[in-house]
Amino acid sequence: MVTILIILAIVLTSFAIWQLVRVFEGTSKLKDDSSFVPTDAENSYQGKMMFVFMLGYFAFFAWLYVEYVPLLLPESASEHGVLLDQLLGFNFLIITIVFVVTHVFLFYFAYKYTFSKDRKAYFYTHSNKLELLWTTVPAVFLAVIIVYGLSAWIDITDEAPENSLTIELYPKQFDWTARYSGMDSTLGASNYNMISTFNPLGVITNGSVAQMQEELKADIVYYQEELEKAPKGGIKDEELTESIAKRKRQLERVASFEGLSAASLVSGDDDILVKSEFYVPRGKSVEFIFRSRDVIHSAYMPHFRSQMNCVPGMTTTMNFIPTITTEEMRAKTNNPEFEYMLLCNKICGAAHYNMKMVIKVVEQEEYNKWISEQKTFNESIQPADEGMASKISISGNEISMIEQ
Amino acid sequence: MATEAAHKDDHHHEETFISKYIFSMDHKMISKQFLITGMIMAVIGMIMSSLFRLQLGWQGESFWILNFLLGDKWAPDGILDPNMYLALVTIHGTIMVFFLLTGGLSGTFANLLIPFQIGARDMASGFMNMLSYWFFLASSIVMISSLFIETGPASGGWTVYPPLSALPQAMPGSGLGMTLWLVSMSLFIVSSLLGGLNYVVTVINLRTKGMTMTRLPLSIWALFVTAIIGVLSFPVLFSAALLLIFDRMFGTSFYLSDIHIAGEVLEQTGGSPILFEHLFWFLGHPEVYIVLLPALGITSEVIATNARKPIFGYRAMIGSILAIAFLSFIVWGHHMFITGMNPFLGSVFTFTTLLIAIPSAVKAFNYITTLWKGNIRFTPAMLFSIGMVSTFISGGVTGIILADSALDINLHDTYFVVAHFHIVMGLSAVLAMYAGVYHWFPKMYGKMMNRKLGYAHFWLTFVSAYGVFFPQHFLGLAGMPRRYYSNSEFPMFDEFVSLNELISVFAIVGALAQFIFMFNFFYSMFRGPRSSQNPWGSNTLEWTTPVDPIHGNWPGPLPVVHRWAYDYSKPGKEHDFVPQTVPLEEGELDGGAGH
C-alpha cells in the first residue's frame, strides 16, 4: 500500500510537469478581461476535483485507520488509563463526526455551486437563527467535553494514597536512574551539590557527606598543585584559581549538610538505586517523584498513559496503579519481546532520542524478591578509591572547557 | 482612466533606483520586500525540512546530498549528526513560525492591503514602516548567519526552553548559535513592534471618508486585530529573551537553579525554567493567532469575491476575531499541563482553551455557508482558500483533544501535537498566504500569474501537505515523541517505519512543487500578461487604483466609500459586484449595517 502511494506521488509530479509543458504551448493568446478568470471548462474541472479530493481524503483517513489503529498503543496498563482511553474515544467520536460533516458540506458545496453565467449567487448576508444555532450547539458539546474531561483530570491528578510505593525517577543527559526508598519507606534527602560518580543522585547520608568532602578536598589539592606549575598571570592560572574557589564554596555547602537531623542523615542509607530497568508491583499505587540534574526532561510512560516533566530546581509528582504485568501484556499483544518503556519526551540534547528505561510490572512476590537482591545506597558508595575523585573532576572540567 | 494621465504631471520628485527599491517608504514596495524576503526564508526552511525528513524516513541511511550541503562535520558519510538534526528542526520551526508566517505574512499583506483597502495614500509613518522592514531583514540575516558557525545554530527547539538553551555545556548549539538566535529574535521583535504600531495607527486614523469600522473588509479587521495582539504580546517575549541573555552572559539565575552539568555544579540558584515557559507561551499562544488571523482575513476576501456572494455573517466574523483575540491571552497554560502546574490551574486553562473553539467554529461554519448557493469561480486563489478552510477544520478539531488536560498527558510533545499545529497553523497560513499572492499579484506587479501552473501547484501542495501531516496523528497516538533523531531505539515504533517513509516522500514531493510556484511568480513578474484594473470583479478599494502602481495610490482625490465590501450578486444590480465607491441608491440598505 505504501508503495502504491509512493507511486501515486510520483505520478502526481509527472502530471505537474506535463501541465508545465502544456502551459507554454498555448500561453496568453487571449488578452481581454475575461481571460483572467477561469473558463467554464476549468471551473467545472476544478469543481469536480474538489469532490474527488474529498473522497480521496476520506479514503486516506480510512486506510490509515484500518492499517494503523491496530498498531497503536495496546490497552492501558494503568487504572486511570482506562478512563483516559474512554475519554479519548468519546472525544474522537465527536470530532470525527464534525470533521466528516463539515468536509462533506465544504467540498460538496464547492462542487455543486460551480460558476455558471446563467446563475446569480444567492445574496444572503446573515441569519441570526443559523448563527445562534452554530454558536450554541458547539457550546453544548464543549460543555459536555469540559465536564467529562475535567472530572477525569481531577481524578488522575489526585494525590497518591498513603500506602503508595514511592519511586524517584531522576534523569540526566542522557539516562535515567530510579530510586526506591528501601526498608524505611522514606527517600533520603538529596542535593545537587552532593553529586559525584558514586552518588549520581546526590543522596545525603553521613557516609556520602564525608565522602563528598574528601573528594572536594582532594580536588582542591590537585588544583593547587596544578596552579603552582602554571605560569603566573595566564588564563590557565585564572581558571585554576576560580576552580579552587568554586570547590571551596561547594565544600562549605556540603559541610552544612552535617547539620541535618540525625534521622534524615541515615534515611538515605537503605535507598536503592537502579539503572536501565526498574520494577513495580501490579495493583499497587506507585507514586513517582521527579527531579532533574541538568536540563528539563520528561518522563513519558505511554503504556500507562502517564507523563510528567522533570525540571531542575523543583520536584514534580505523578501516580498510577499498574494493572497488567509485563508477562500478561506479552500474551495480550502476542509479542514475547514486549516491554513497557520509559521515554524522555522533552528535547534535552543530542541523545534525547535514546534516553530510556524498561519498566517491569510484576506480581508482588516477584517484586519483593527483586528488590531484596538490589544493593542499598550505603553498600554502593563503599570503598572510595583514592585518586578516583580527582580524575572525575578533571574530566568534568575538560568537558566544560572544550565546549565553551 | 483620464485621471491617470493627469497624475503623470504631479510626479514632482524623480526616484532613483535606491530610493525606489532599497530604501523605499512606499507601502507597496515594502510589502514586496517583505514577501520576497519571506519567500527566501521559506525556501531555506523548506530545504531544512526535506533534509531532516530524509533522516526520519530512512533512519541512519546515507545520503550524499546531506554530506554535500552540511559537510563532513554535520553529516559524516552522508549520515545526519544528531546535533545537526536538532539544529535543523529548531531553525526550521523558527523560520516558519516567525519569519515566514509572522514577518512574511503580516508584513506582506498588512503593508499591501491596509492603505489600499481603507483608502489611504500610505501608512501613517512611512519611515517606521521602512525601519520595520530593515529590522526584519537584519534579523533574517543574523538568523541565517548562525547556520555557518563552528558550533552550529541554536538547537533547543523553536521554543528554546532553558536550561538547555541557557547552557553551552548542554549542547553545542547553545553556544554562539543560541546567542545569535536571541539577537536575531530581538531584532525581529523590534521589527514587528514598529510594523504593528504603524498598522494600528493607520487603520484607526487614515480611513477614507465613509469607511466606517463596520464597512472595513474582514482582511483589514483581521490584520488590525493581529497587530494589536502583536503589540501586546511581543514585548513579553522580548523580556523572556532578555532574561535569558542575562542568565547566559551575566550569571543571573532567572531560569536556573540546582544544576549539575558536565561534571560541575552551577552556582545559580533560585530561578525557575517554568518562568520562562510562562513568559514564552504568553507570547507563544497569541502568536499562533498572529499567524492565523491574517490568514483568515485573506480567506474571507478571496472566498467572498470568488463565490460572488457576501461573506456570511460579517458581524459575527468580526465578533469572532475579537473573541479569539481576547481569549488567546488567557489560554497559554495549555502548553504546560504537565509541568507540574496546580491541577486546578490546569482545569482553568482547559476551560478557556475550549472556549476558543466556539468562535473558531463560527468562522468555519460561516465560510461553508458563504459557499452555499454561491457562484464559485475556481481561481488558484479560491482553491487555496477552500483548502485553507479544510485545514483549519482538520487541525482545529484535534485542538479539542489537546485542550483536554487529561488527554494531553499522553499526547503532549508527541507527533500528535506536530500534526495538530502544522495543519491548523502551518498549512492554513501557508495556503492562505498563497491565496493572497495569487489574488493580489495583479496589484503588486500589474501582471497576472499563470492559472494552469497555479492549479498544478495547488493540487500538489494540498495533497502532499495532508500526506505529510495527517498520518502524524497516528504516530502520536502510538506514543512517538517529537524531536527524536531516530526511533530505532524503541522496538515499539518499528511498525511505523514505512509510514515515516511515506511521510518523507510526500514532504519531498510537496517541497518540489513549490518550485512551480517560484517559477510562476518570477516568470509572471516579468512576462505575465498585463492585468486589467479589476480582474476579479472585486468590490474593495484597491481595485480602483491604476494598474501601474503610483505613489499615493490614487491619482486625484481619495475614493469615498458608500457601502460595505460584500455587495456581490446583490439583487437588482446589473453586475454581480458593486464596488464600495458606488453610492447607495434611494432606499437601498447597506449590507454591512444589517437588515
Ligand code: HEM
Ligand atoms: C486556530 C488556530 C490554532 C493554531 C494556529 C494553533 C497552533 C498551535 C501550535 C503552534 C501548537 C504547538 C506549539 C508547540 O508545542 O510547539 C499548538 C498546540 C496546542 N494547541 Fe493549538 N492551534 C490552534 C487551534 C487550537 C484550538 C482550537 C485548540 C483547542 C480547542 C488548540 C489547542 C492546543 C493545545 C492544547 C496545544 C498544546 C498541545 C501540547 O503541547 O501538548 N489549538 N497549537
Ligand SMILES: [Cu+2]
Ligand atoms: Cu531527556
Ligand SMILES: [Cu+2]
Ligand atoms: Cu496555544
